[in-house]
Amino acid sequence: MDKLLIANRGEVAIRVARAAAELGIASVAVYASEDVESLHRQRADTSVALSGRGASAYLDIEQLVGLAKTHGCDGVHPGYGFLSENAQFAQAVVDAGLIFVGPAAETLALLGDKVRARELAVGCEIPVLAGTSNAVDEAGAAAFFESLPSGSQMLIKAVSGGGGRGMRVVRKGDEIGPAFERAASEALAAFGSAELYAEEFLPRARHVEVQIMGDGSGAVSHMWERECSVQRRHQKVLEIAPCPDIGESLRGDLLEAALRLGEAAGYRGLGTVEFLLDEAGSRFAFIEANARLQVEHTVTEEVTGVDLVCAQLQIAGGRTLAELGLTRDGVPRPRGFAIQTRINMETLQEDGSTRPAGGMLTAFDVPTGPGLRTDTYGYVGYTSSPAFDSLLAKVIVHSQSDNFSHAVRKCANALAETQIEGIPTNLQMLRRLLAMPAVAAHELHTQFLDENVAQLVEHVGDSMGSDAGSSVLAGAQMDSVDPLAVLDHGKSGQGTAATAPQALALVQEELPAGVAAVGAPMQGTIVSFDVSPGDAVYVGMQVLVMEAMKMEHVVYSEVSGVVQRLGVAQGDTVFEGHPLVYLEESEVAQAAQSDAVRQDLDHIRDDLQEVFDRKGAGADENRPQAVAKRRKTGHRTARENVADLCDAGSFVEYGSIVVAGQRRRRSMEDLIENTTGDGMVCGLGQVNGHLFDESRARAMVMSYDYMVLAGTQGIKNHEKKDRLFELAAKHRLPTVLFAEGGGGRPGDTDGSGVAGLDCWAFTYFARLSGLVPMVGITTGRCFAGNAVLLGCCDVIIATEGSNIGIGGPAMIEGGGLGIFKPEEVGPMDVQVPNGVVDIAVTDEADAVVVAKQYLSYFQGPVDEWEAPDPRELRYIVPQNRLRYYDMRDVVQGLADVGSVLEIRRHWGPGIITAFIRVEGKPLGVIANNPGHLSGAVDAQGADKGARFMQLCDAFDIPILTLCDCPGIMVGPESEKTALVRHAGRMFVVGSNIDVPLMTIVIRKGYGLGAQAMAGGSFHAPLFTVSWPTGEFGGMGLEGAVKLGYRKELQAIEDPDERKEAYDQMVADMYKRGKGVNMASHFELDEVIDPADSRKWIAAGLRSLPPPPRREGKKRPNVDTW
Secondary structure: OEEEEEOHHHHHHHHHHHHHHHOOOEEEEEEEHHHHOHHHHHHHHEEEOOOOOOOOOOOOOHHHHHHHHOOOOEEEOOOOOOOOOOOHHHHHHOOOOOOOOOOOOHHHHHHHHHHHHHHHHHHOOEEEEEEOOOOOOOOHHHHHHOOOOOOOOOOOOOOOOOOOOOOOEEEEEEHHHHHHHHHHHHHHHHHHOOOOEEEOOOOEEEEEEEEEEOOOOOOEEEEEEEEEEEOOOOEEEEEEOOOOOHHHHHHHHHHHHHHHHHHOOOEEEEEEEEEOOOOOOOOOEEEEEEOOOOHHHHHHHHHOOOOOOHHHHHHHHHOOHHOOOHHHHOOOOOEEEEEEEEEOOOEEOOOOOOOOOEEEOOOOOOOOOOEEEEEEOOOOOEEEOOOOOOOEEEEEEEEEOOOOHHHHHHHHHHHHEEEEOOOOOOOEEEHHHOOOHHHHOOOOOOOHHHHHHHHOOOOOOHHHOOOOOOOOOOOOOOOOOOOOOOOOOOOOOOOOOEEEEHHHHHHHHOOOOOOOEEEOOOEEEEEEEEEOOOOOOOOOOOOEEEEOEEEEEEEOOOOOOEEEEEEEOOEEEEEEEEEEEEEEEEEOOOOHHHHOOOOOOOOOOHHHHHHEEEEEEEEHHOOOHHHHHHHOOOOOOHHHHEEEEOOOOOOOOEOOOOOOOOOOOOHHHHHHHHOOOOOOEEEEEEOOOOOHHHHHEEEEEEEEEOOHHHHHEEEHHHHHOOOOOHHHHOOOOEEEEEOOEEEEOOOOOOOOOOOOOOHHHHHHHHOOOOOOOEEEOOOEEEHHHHHHHHOOEEEEEEEEEOOEEEEOOHHHHHHOEEEOOOHHHOOOOOOOOOOOOOOEEEOOOHHHHEEEEEEEEHHHOOOOOOOOOOHHHHHOOOOOOOOOOOOHHHHHOOOOOOOEEEEOOOOEEEEEEEEEEOOOOEEEEEEEEOOHHHHHHHHHHHHHHHHHHHHHHHOOOOOOOOOEEOOOOOHHHHHHOOOHHHHHHHHHHHHHHOOOOOEEEEEEEHHHHHHOOOOOOOOOEEEEOOOOOOOEEEOHHHHHHHOHHHHHOOOOHHHHHHHHHHHHHHHHHHHHHHHHHHOOOOOOOOEEEEEHHHHHHHHHHHHOOOOOOOOOOOOOOOOOO
16 A cells, blocks of 8 residues: 545544554545644645535545545545445445455444344354344334333434444333434434434443454454443543453453454454443443444553554555464553543533533643653644534553553543643543542443532533633534544634634624524534424424534523524534524413313323333232242241331332343243342331431331242342442441342353352441441241341341251252251251340241331430339349349349340350340340359350440440359360350450440459459449449459468368358458448449439430441441351
8 A cells, every 4th residue: 555545534534644654655634624724634645625514525435535546545544433434435445446444345334234233243142232133113112122121221223333323322111202213313414324223221331342453364353452431421531441450251251252253254454342341240241343443542552552553554455463463362461551531622511411612722732751642633723613523632641550540640640731722621521530539449330420420510610711712602513424422623714703604693693672583502503493484482392403412402492482584404503502593572372282181190101000010010919829828838028028117108119120130041021920029129218217217217128039039149139239238338227138038049141150259249238237237037948148148137036937057958968968958957946046046036027026126226215215113123132142033134124114125045145135225225235144154254155245245336335234243154164165265355345345334233243254244344334333232352252262261271170160260251251342342442433222223324324425426337347246
């Protein structure tokens, strides 16, 4: 190839001209009348004027081919956009005996037809999104939308072309008609074909593309991948190479899929195969292939060091990949990261929308230095044209570091150095974007800009050029034909305020009295009119449709009257404020409304009925057989439990119409009928709203639905949990989980992984520990993953007949461990005494009652309470110090009537743990049980007490300890339980809590055990007081006498005398250790009347300041044991 015609304009024409010069190829630039001052003319060896104006001049196939032949060119480079993917153009070039720098016409026809490209991907066993197999009309699109799972979104796309043109997202059925009309209109204008097809739309997906290169011989290589997830209206804003955080396995799958498709197409030249990754990163799907040079090729060049345009020209000239050293094993691995930002001439509105901008550049300084590159056609004095795209410059940075955040910082610095004045741009928006922590952390997806628009539009005026021209101008509009949003903006003075006097003259004219004009709300091109001269127009009536920024916008009249004349014609490009329709002002009633049939507000539209039907599929009344099975086993349904827990009418459900991820093996009808909700009923609700205000009654409520796939954990089930667990963490919502179910589900088919071990549900749920109260409830069978989630909860409530196990019978048998019935795995007579179950109840109704009571302690104080008769406390402990009494009677006597909820009663019996209220305020109680080892602290009791301290401390619930402890248990058998370590937990935890601790000694307060009950020291609590029955010592009295007076006792030979002396010594020591004597030495704060115990507790609680408001966790977590 000796001479090349560049059939394009702007920065891509400059880029191609430079590559041609490096290879010694002469270049010929072409330009429309608006581009007479364009920089690309100067960068080529020769420039030739095109007849025609605007984009249409660059779409004239016959003229372009003729100019190439006339000027002795032997090759034509189409750039990107315009005719770059036009098979007819490629064939015309070849038929003229010239080289087309790009794929063969047949390949362009194949990949340019999105439906055929999709079929090719399917044939290559590449995952695709659900979509139509052919072009569809509006009815076909509606039918496809109805076939999608309820809540899904649909994308209507042009069959031909790309770059975001002819695309509309449909979220609701009533949007189909307008979206179809606008997309067809855009597609016809851009690609000459109004054919559309429809496919599933994935919100919050990641957009990843693979750069491929082929030489036409069958050899195809990849140049790694790029991330293009940051988009606005399907137009890329930020491009990254390579993708920062996809695993090597997924990267390999994407690259291999792209290569298979390229090989199947017999690809020649440069191309891009584009994919979507779902939010979880577990599924990818082919969306399209772009058979051309991409705008973002720059980032690939930077990280690989390969000049893609030079390689493209050499392949077109007949070189093979092997000759270029670019076979698969020769492609350089990426070095560091590269980022490209697109600087567009536009203004950003407060609602996040953009308007094209224009004017003359009065300052234009771009960054330079190592790792910095700017591809642009801008220069000081350049005047924009509204006839072309708004892209002004591409700023590209390359960081050699493997830390992506370093590249982000370098890009932010480059944008900070960039200075552009005279034309408003999105520069400030890009600076704000790069400053967001989520960008450096690469928490990006296709909805990122939309979701963060509030942060990006703040101080939008900062990005405006200081000399942007008249305020009525919006600047240059998007090219109405070019399918790419990334083509450069025109550079001719024509079409600007200086050379388009019709725009300014009309804006400035003074209209006669009684005449008003409907002005253009933005700069754009007139698509169609809805009114003609003589038509009556009322305020708010649609009068015409404009196109701007590749979107069609309806223009409504702000005045009423009769159309006098039209100020513009279809196809005209106008500036903001340009008069469009002239009206003779008069009062015009909204006739359309007066003739309309008044809307029946009780009428249910078809689209709403569809939603009702889909929701109804999961309702109990529509599943009579499944409900009957639950009744037969004596269980309630998931929805009954949720309704019982939540205040009436307060529960709002998330994901009610989700179906199991088994679309590849089951029909949609089957999935709707049998898997609606995917085994999980979940949402937000209020609990105990009759006791607490809305801020304290909030709750996240989740229940596995055993009537759907036995409550197992599937793909969508996990996604629902992930979503709600994240919400619970973000908004600090107490979480209740009904966990009945069978664990993992192997039958789902809609994921692309192998084992699913990258599931986040367990991590997200476990992270809630210590942040929000977590209540687990189970009935029936709870195995595997369900049991693990249950085990992460602060409290486990289980009904009679429950079975809880890390593995169910199938897993046990599969591990070669024997064959068992479900009832034999983790029954209640095992899981209650071993401490797994905190509270055993009769049935689900009782479980809900207990769950409400448990949550109430974390919700705060109550206004109404009843005190027991405090005098009864005086008579609970016998005067005989050796006589047994029941410590639970003490707890009941201290607590408000009916307020005691004991936790883990049947495990660690030496310690009693319970929540109570005193004068309505919640309190945690830890008490020695004299009925077990006389109240001595053993290993289980220490664990039980220490964990309960953690739970209370995490949520700022004060702790009351009731001490009747002869010490820590001793003896060889005790040491076999690792008691040294377990007892140490009580000291470590008790000494490191900052929640108020109060201690009342009921009887024995001996040695280390008593100290453990008081946080390590009797002076550690807010107060340590004793009842008159209290007795104290550094160790048990009997042992202290035997150790301390051993010699004296040995000296007494007569056993009876020795026994008498021993008893007297014990009595003397008891007298010295009585509470009143301890208090006289101020080792106690006071000896009190037992009837005053509630008074002391209440006074202590009243003395406390409110707990500080916390943004995060107080403790890292609450120990599950």
